Amino acid sequence: MKEIIRAAVAVIVVSALLxxxxxxxxxxxxxxxxxxxxxYNWGEYLDPELLDQFTEETGIRVVYETFDSNEAMxxxxxxxxxxxxxxxxxxxxxxxxxEEDLLIPLDHSKIPNxxxxxxxxxxxxxxxxxxxxxxxxxxxxxxxxxxxxxxxxFDFTSWEDLWRPELREQIILVDSAREVMGMGLNSLGxxxxxxxxxxxxxxxxxxxxxxxxxxxxxxxxxxxxxxRNEAAIALTWSGQALDMMYINESIDFAVPxxxxxxxxxxxxxxxxxxxxxxxxxxxxxMLDAEVAAQNADWVGYSTPNAAGLELMDPExxxxxxxxxxxxxxxxxxxxxxxxxxxxxEYNERFLRxxxxxx
Amino acid sequence: xxNKSTRALxxxxxxxxxxxxxxxxxxxxxxxxxxxxxxDLTLAxxxxxxxxxxxxxxxxxxxxxxxxxxxxxxxAYPTAYFLTKTKNKQLWLLLIIIPSWINLLLKTxxxxxxxxxxxxxxxxxxxxxxxxxxxxxxxxxFIFVSVYIFIPFMILPIFNAIDxxxxxxxxxxxxxxASPWTTFRKVILPLxxxxxxxxxxxxxxxxxSLFMITRLIAGNKVITLGTAIEQQFLVTQxxxxxxxxxxxxxxxxxxxxxxxxxxEKGGASVGKTK
Numbered sequence: 124m125k126e127i128i129r130a131a132v133a134v135i136v137v138s139a140l141l142x143x144x145x146x147x148x149x150x151x152x153x154x155x156x157x158x159x160x161x162x163y164n165w166g167e168y169l170d171p172e173l174l175d176q177f178t179e180e181t182g183i184r185v186v187y188e189t190f191d192s193n194e195a196m197x198x199x200x201x202x203x204x205x206x207x208x209x210x211x212x213x214x215x216x217x218x219x220x221x222e223e224d225l226l227i228p229l230d231h232s233k234i235p236n237x238x239x240x241x242x243x244x245x246x247x248x249x250x251x252x253x254x255x256x257x258x259x260x261x262x263x264x265x266x267x268x269x270x271x272x273x274x275x276x277f278d279f280t281s282w283e284d285l286w287r288p289e290l291r292e293q294i295i296l297v298d299s300a301r302e303v304m305g306m307g308l309n310s311l312g313x314x315x316x317x318x319x320x321x322x323x324x325x326x327x328x329x330x331x332x333x334x335x336x337x338x339x340x341x342x343x344x345x346x347x348x349x350x351r352n353e354a355a356i357a358l359t360w361s362g363q364a365l366d367m368m369y370i371n372e373s374i375d376f377a378v379p380x381x382x383x384x385x386x387x388x389x390x391x392x393x394x395x396x397x398x399x400x401x402x403x404x405x406x407x408x409m410l411d412a413e414v415a416a417q418n419a420d421w422v423g424y425s426t427p428n429a430a431g432l433e434l435m436d437p438e439x440x441x442x443x444x445x446x447x448x449x450x451x452x453x454x455x456x457x458x459x460x461x462x463x464x465x466x467x468e469y470n471e472r473f474l475r476x477x478x479x480x481x
Numbered sequence: 482x483x484n485k486s487t488r489a490l491x492x493x494x495x496x497x498x499x500x501x502x503x504x505x506x507x508x509x510x511x512x513x514x515x516x517x518x519x520x521d522l523t524l525a526x527x528x529x530x531x532x533x534x535x536x537x538x539x540x541x542x543x544x545x546x547x548x549x550x551x552x553x554x555x556x557a558y559p560t561a562y563f564l565t566k567t568k569n570k571q572l573w574l575l576l577i578i579i580p581s582w583i584n585l586l587l588k589t590x591x592x593x594x595x596x597x598x599x600x601x602x603x604x605x606x607x608x609x610x611x612x613x614x615x616x617x618x619x620x621x622x623f624i625f626v627s628v629y630i631f632i633p634f635m636i637l638p639i640f641n642a643i644d645x646x647x648x649x650x651x652x653x654x655x656x657x658x659a660s661p662w663t664t665f666r667k668v669i670l671p672l673x674x675x676x677x678x679x680x681x682x683x684x685x686x687x688x689x690s691l692f693m694i695t696r697l698i699a700g701n702k703v704i705t706l707g708t709a710i711e712q713q714f715l716v717t718q719x720x721x722x723x724x725x726x727x728x729x730x731x732x733x734x735x736x737x738x739x740x741x742x743x744x745e746k747g748g749a750s751v752g753k754t755k
Contacts, residue, residue, distance in 0.1 A: 127491075194715055292615060298701060300716060339618040339700020344593070353598050353617070463518040463719065470717045474709060475534055478541070480702045481620070 160208040160401040161186040163196060165388070168211065168260075170421035177408050183401045200225055206397035209405050211259050214249040214387045218460035226255040227392040233403035236410035243449070244387065244427035249457065256389035257406055260424040262361035263385055263447065263455060264302055265378035269371070272355035279377040282310035285356070290336045295348060295357040298340045300466075300473035301458060302384065303330065306358060309382045316459045323472065330476050340477060349374060360386075361445055362424035369423075376444045378451065385455035387427070507731065514724035526725035535709070535726065539733075542705040546688035549627045553684050554677065556628065557635035561676075564636070565643045574640060581633040589697050592626050593617060596698075618700035626698045627688060635680040642676025643669070678741040686734050706730055 162169075166189040174185045188205070190196040193216040200207060201223070212220065220226050231237060237245075237257065244258045266279040273293075277284055285294060285306075296303050305315035307326035317323060338354055348354045349367040357364075364376040390409065392402045408414060415431030425445050426432060432440050440446050447455075461469065517523050529535070560577070567573050580588070594600055596616040603613045616622050646669065654664040692707030701708070706726055713723030 192715060194718055198718075295700075298696065338615075339702065341696055341700055344697065347593075351597065351599065463717075467518065467717045467719055467722075470712055471534065474538075474704070474712065477701050477708075478534070478537060478704050481541075481704075 157398055157401065158182060159184040159186060160398050160405055161188065161206060162405065163188050163190060163199070163205075163207040163210040163393075165189060165211060166191060168388075168422055168424075170418050172421075173409075173414055173418055176414070177405060180408070181401075181404055183398075183404065185405070197223075197225070200393045200395055203395050206395050207393050208396040208398050208402040210391055210393050211388050212391060213458070214247070214389065215458040215460045217256050217389060217391060218249050220391070220393070221250070221255060222460075225394045227394060227396055227399060228254050229257065229392065229406070230403060233400075234407045234410065236407050236412075239410050239412055239415065239428050239430035241427050241429040241432075243452075247387070247457065249387075249459070250389070256391045257410065258427040259388045259390050259409070260362075260419070260422065261385065261387045261427055262424050262445075263378050264305065264358070264360055264383050265364065265376055265444075267349060267357045267359050267364040267367055267374055267376050269349065269352065269355050269374050271373045272352060279356075280380050282306060282379045282381050284379075285310075285336065285358075286333060288335075290356065292336065292338050293355045294333075294336050295338050295345050295354045296340045297345060297357070297359050297363075298342045300470045302358060303340075303473055303476065304469050305384055305458075306330075307333075309379070312381060315382070315384055315456050316461065318461065318465050323468070327472050327476065331479050334476075334480050337480060340480075362422070365423045365445060378444070378447065378455070380454065382454045382456060385452060385457050387457070510724045510727050510731070512724075513720050514728045516721045518719050518721065526721050529722060530725055530729060538704060538706055538709055539729070541703070542689050542707075543733075545623070545627075545703055545705065546685050548624055549631060549688045550681055550685045552624060552628045553631045553635040554680065557632055557639055557680060558677070560632075561636050561639040561643055564640055570644070574636075577636055578633050581630075585630060586693065588630065589626065589694055592622070592629075592698060596622050617698065618702060620699070620703065623694065623699035623703050626694055627691060630694075631684045631688065634683045638679035638683070639673060639676040642673035646672055682738065682741050685737060689733065690730055 160183055162174075162185055164187070168189075169187075171187075174187060178184055188207075190199070193212050196210060196212055197216060197220060199205065200210065200220070217226070231253075234257065237253070240258060244261065245253055250256045266285070268277065268279055270276070273290075275289060277287075279285075284290075296306075301315075304323075304326060307330040308315050308317050308322065311322070311325055311329055313319075313322045313326065317326075339348075341348070343363075345354075345357050345359055346363055346366050349357050350370040352371070357367075359367075361376065361378075364374070367374045368376070390406050392399060392406075396402050409418065410428065412428065412430035412434060415426050415428035416434040419426035419428070419431060419435060420439075426435075432446075443451070514526055515522055515524070517525050564570050564573050564577075595602060597603070598613060598615075598617075600616075602616060607613055650668055650672070651664060654668045655661075659667065689705065690707035690710070691705055692711050695701060695703045695705055695708055706729075710723050710726050710730070713719045713726065717723075
């Protein structure tokens with residue numbers, strides 16, 4: 124009995140001690156207070172040196188956390204355990220968060236560097252007048268391919284090429300319902316935001332015909348697979364394609380002509396923010412021409428910052444595959460928030476497609 | 482009296498534990514399963530589960546879980562049997578158990594390299610003239626990796642059961658003229674059945690909801706209920722439907738536990754009288 128009491132006391136003492144240490148740590152890395160901000164971003168999506176530079180310039184310390192999906196980010200913001208001051212969700216998620224009242228409007232007078240952004244990327248349908256968001260990076264969805272591993276010459280200017288029988292077991296798809304369903308819809312000439320049942324049925328049927336050519340449906344492992352020549356073709360985002368090319372120079376990237384997805388990740392201030400002023404300073408800092416150029420260099424995705432673009436290597440910014448001109452961009456579509464029912468329907472169709480693979 | 486109240490006192494931590502970490506989560510899952518995407522109280526999720534897609538998914542989950550359990554058992558039983566016959570059996574057992582200490586994800590990633598187009602197995606195939614074969618993203622690789630991961634959990638209970646077997650019984654069976662096969666069938670197998678049942682439990686139930694291996698090794702060509710739950714929670718954000726699938730998974734597990742449950746004999750009742 125005595126031993127048990129002793130053990131119990133020991134457990135309580137240790138727990139109390141840990142609690143105390145934790146609260147102390149919380150104080151020092153404090154996500155509250157006026158001299159720190161908490162930034163919530165995708166992984167590998169910001170040059171860490173810039174965080175130090177920001178602290179040097181403003182005296183505000185940055186606590187940096189990462190997420191791996193828009194939905195996971197929104198759930199964390201909704202639960203409100205951590206006071207995130209700045210986050211970088213994609214455009215359809217901003218519509219969603221706006222509906223859920225999770226965003227704080229931006230004070231444009233505190234973000235003078237907004238003038239650096241190419242007007243093409245401002246005032247977009249998902250956020251008129253940039254009331255809540257400022258563009259951070261943008262890109263496309265397309266086909267990364269390795270001509271060395273293909274017997275014939277393909278240029279993938281059409282989605283239709285993917286259906287060619289010679290490509291049996293060659294294609295890796297990204298494990299994401301919107302991208303795969305979007306490909307099916309685009310290949311038939313429909314909008315990738317379609318909510319029309321007959322169009323969706325046609326896209327599902329079209330995708331089922333693709334199954335013999337599909338090697339796998341995976342996530343970020345795609346990059347490694349393509350780098351190591353494990354697969355010849357991948358449906359992926361432009362930035363991921365660039366990641367592949369850094370290591371494996373044979374890889375090329377194409378955005379099919381029937382149309383595809385144009386996406387934007389944007390900086391927002393969520394309702395959880397404890398340091399709204401610091402968050403504005405951070406957003407303004409990231410929009411500085413030199414900072415944006417350095418960040419784009421490090422991250423590899425396309426920057427919407429026109430002033431920053433001029434400071435970058437023209438060989439990169441002149442690359443039509445990653446900085447397509449306006450004529451090509453006209454053919455691309457931005458995802459709209461489809462609402463919970465349609466999102467569910469897209470995912471159920473995608474699940475059915477995956478089940479049909481075996 | 483004193484004894485009784487202190488005993489009740491000892492029970493408090495366990496009771497609190499079970500309430501907080503067993504009963505409360507299950508109750509929450511059931512609670513969430515009753516709401517649709519708009520937060521209305523409804524049984525629609527349960528109706529949706531009985532649509533073709535989820536039933537098909539359930540069948541395919543069961544089929545793969547069955548295959549994984551079967552192959553694990555076929556390999557684990559003889560292994561466990563011969564282990565009990567070795568000289569340093571505890572050491573051998575330890576060597577078999579050690580790989581299960583390594584993180585599951587790490588082991589899975591290792592297999593991506595091993596099965597790869599340029600991995601050691603394909604290099605070997607090329608050397609003996611078979612030529613390079615697509616191993617990754619096939620049913621074979623999925624079953625192989627899953628069996629590899631579950632085998633230690635299958636071996637352990639079977640090993641313990643065989644190890645506890647009184648050798649005199651086997652001698653007696655032989656003395657009475659039974660062939661080795663009859664001895665195995667009539668004596669060894671029935672007496673080690675409890676180990677086999679525990680092994681099946683710890684393999685079949687987790688195998689039903691594997692989802693990470695289905696993506697990394699099978700390239701989502703194999704879909705389990707786990708995949709569907711993950712998608713409902715993380716992508717569709719339909720917690721109601723995700724919970725409903727989870728409720729069915731819990732039900733399936735409960736049924737399997739009933740079928741493979743151990744009848745209380747000797748050991749347990751001794752504990753009770755004390």
